[in-house]
Amino acid sequence: LNSTDSTTIYFQNINQKEIENIIKLKSNINIFKWGRVNKEDWNANWKPFFKKKIINNKVEIIPSWEKSDLDSNKIIIKINPGMAFGTGHHETTEMMIKAMLEFHKDNMSVLDLGTGSGILSILAYKLKSKKILAVDNDAEIKNNFNENMKLNNSEAELKIRNCLDMKEFNFDLILANINKSVLTKFLPIIKDN
Numbered sequence: 001l002n003s004t005d006s007t008t009i010y011f012q013n014i015n016q017k018e019i020e021n022i023i024k025l026k027s028n029i030n031i032f033k034w035g036r037v038n039k040e041d042w043n044a045n046w047k048p049f050f051k052k053k054i055i056n057n058k059v060e061i062i063p064s065w066e067k068s069d070l071d072s073n074k075i076i077i078k079i080n081p082g083m084a085f086g087t088g089h090h091e092t093t094e095m096m097i098k099a100m101l102e103f104h105k106d107n108m109s110v111l112d113l114g115t116g117s118g119i120l121s122i123l124a125y126k127l128k129s130k131k132i133l134a135v136d137n138d139a140e141i142k143n144n145f146n147e148n149m150k151l152n153n154s155e156a157e158l159k160i161r162n163c164l165d166m167k168e169f170n171f172d173l174i175l176a177n178i179n180k181s182v183l184t185k186f187l188p189i190i191k192d193n
Contacts, residue, residue, distance in 0.1 A: 010037065050081065053089055055097050059123065061089075064151050075126050078151040080144065081117055096120055096177050100127065104173060111135070111171040112164045113186070114178035118145040118156065124173075125154035133171070134155035135163055169193050 011019065016034060023029050052062040054074065062068055062082035100123055104110075110124040117132035124132050134145065134156045145158055163178065169190050176183055 050089075052074070053094075055094055056101055058101055059097055064148075073187075075123065077119060077122050077126070078148070079117055079119055080147055080151060092177050093119060096175055097123060100124065100173075100175070104129070108172035109133075111169065111174045112156070113174070113176040114182075115145060115156075115158070116141055116177075118148045118154075118158075120175050120177065121145075121156035122148060122152045122154045124175075124178060125156060126152070129173075131171075134158045135161060135166070137162045157192070167193060 017186065020032055023032075035104045035105060038092065050063045052060060052066065054060050058066075059077060060072060060074040061077045061079055066078075068076045068078065077125065090101045096187045097120070101134055104124065106128045108124075108127075109131040110121070110129045110133070112118075112124065112134040113136075115121055115136045121132050121134040132155070136145070136158075137160065139160045142158065142160065149155060163176075163182065163186055166189070174190070176184070177190045
């Protein structure tokens with residue numbers, strides 16, 4: 001190591017002397033600089049960077065803390081992203097919304113795989129779907145999904161499960177905004193059912 005190399009490590013509620021002894025024993029590091037990190041609301045700190053997004057001049061996605069334009073002729077979707085994926089700003093979510101605007105018809109049944117924040121299920125509801133099943137393998141999205149449904153006066157059934165374990169695919173439209181490696185395993189399953 002040269003004198004400009006450094007590493008920053010964060011600990012919570014630790015014994016400083018014990019950590020120094022372990023590091024000295026397991027490495028050639030002998031110089032330590034300790035400091036405190038003030039507790040911050042990291043979830044709130046990124047809010048200034050989440051701006052409204054308009055897709056195809058038909059869908060407007062706005063942060064939950066902003067007021068919507070009541071005179072807008074666009075479909076308004078309010079999102080409180082929390083820790084779940086799906087603000088409309090990611091390219092794959094935008095592509096899914098564009099595809100929905102092109103292919104969705106009234107009274108379709110919709111399966112939303114990898115629902116995350118619920119943004120695609122909300123759009124399906126606002127496009128007048130008759131049935132919406134939202135699926136995600138991460139139970140951590142549940143509160144955020146339900147909150148976003150309420151924000152948009154929308155409804156969808158949510159199931160926390162692995163899409164690779166599913167057997168029933170009797171839907172008019174299947175949305176799969178999921179990882180490519182999962183998608184390549186999922187496609188043969190849907191083809192066989």
